Amino acid sequence: MCIKEFVCASYIETAKFYLEENNKLRDRITELEAAAPLPPKPVFPLHVRSAAWVEGVLNIMVREGGCELDIEPLVDEEYKVMSEADFKVAIKYLGLHLMKYQDIYFDCDEFAEIAPALFDLEFGANSIAQVIDYSSGHAYNLGIVLNGAGIYEPQNASFNLDVAGRNKNLYGMMKTKPNGYIQL
């Protein structure tokens, strides 16, 4: 057997080995799922609201909360939102706060970037905004719920409608150059 054939044969053996391991793992997952079925996913009622309504909610938050961040033009024409109580349960269920933090590569800005898309995929609600806040050097989210807009911290699944009473070390929301922004 020449070297080329030898290398080819060893690749084929390696591929067969991983294929068998993969099949064993799949069987094990099927066994485990049968032994402990996942609880059914909760269904949260969604309430359709116009972009104008969402803009109004954000403007109230900005005014009453003393927020100086720029609000980017809204991307969607309408939004599906939850009640505050359902939103709090949903962000816990989403489990994003359980993801492993990695300095630089999966830190606050990645958490804040992924939260809106995951929430929409999981629950069909496009009601989470991304916030890039240079004044406190932090990125986080806002949740829009039926009774207002509040700060959603994706790293610990907390949600707080009291924007005026926020921890300004983390959620400064002050004007900077370049200014931070809210994107929904």
Ligand SMILES: [Ca+2]
């Ligand atoms: Ca990062």
